[in-house]
Amino acid sequence: MAPTAGVVQLKPETLQAFAAYIREAEAAMELALRGEGAFLWSDADPERVRQLGQGKIVVQRWSGQEPVKVAMGLIHDWIGAVYIPETTAEATLAVVQNYDHHREIYAPEVIASALKKRDGDHFQVSLRLLKKKIITVVLETDHDVHYRCMGPGSWHCRSYSTRIAEVENAGSAKERALPPDTGYGFLWRLYSYWRFQDRNNGVYVECRAVSLTRDVPFGLGWVVEPIIQSLPKESLTHTLEATRQALRR
Secondary structure (H helix, E strand, C coil), X not given: CHHHHCXXXXXXXXXXXXXXXXXXXXXXXXXXXXXXXXXXXXXXXXXXXXXXXXXXXXXXXXXXXXXXXXXXXXXXXXXXXXXXXXXXXHHHHHHHCCHHHHHHHCCCCEEEEEEEEEECCEEEEEEEEEEEECEEEXXXXXXXXXXXXXXXXXXXXXXXXXXXXXXXXXXXXXXXXXXXXEECCCCCEEEEEEEEEEECCEEEXXXXXXXXXXXXXXXXXXXXXXXXXXXXXXXXHHHHHHHHHHHHC
């Protein structure tokens, strides 16, 4: 894989395009948080509500059929939802905020986790992530996470990755972390936006995950595309299912 896909460097223009995308997305989110629209994405479609009531996890792209192409990169924007009966937003937050145990709750994708600092509803956490699709990539990641209470039984959460570094030879004596923004480029940025709301004797949990990856090199789509196209959806689905399972224990 190494000589096939090649090591790449995140370019300033790629990061600038991602930042512009995030600004536009967050401006739209803020309208809903201020009450100018439905708080939950699922409420905009009765079919989504029906599927959630049947116990399904609903995951789809935020818009369009493909990732957003930017200069030398791709932006992946996915939204997912799950309804968990007989629990509350408060209990769900206790699971999601239990960062020291994310390695157990969200295994096998999270293989190490630690809460570095907490100040009220503001958290700084570190996660070691395992991405496995054709090849295995281990990532050291740091995140800045902030929760906002939007009213009784309603919460919003914003999580920004602040550092993502690929790990060479993970688990061996030769292990070393590459400089951030250098490597195969399968995950350069990950911004996540959560909403929790008590309703119908349970809690609705939604997560919108916006990530930045490398683009697909010409002629190497068969190698790179399955990794960067499939993993965002699979990771989001797993996260929602693992949260549900943790609340059922």
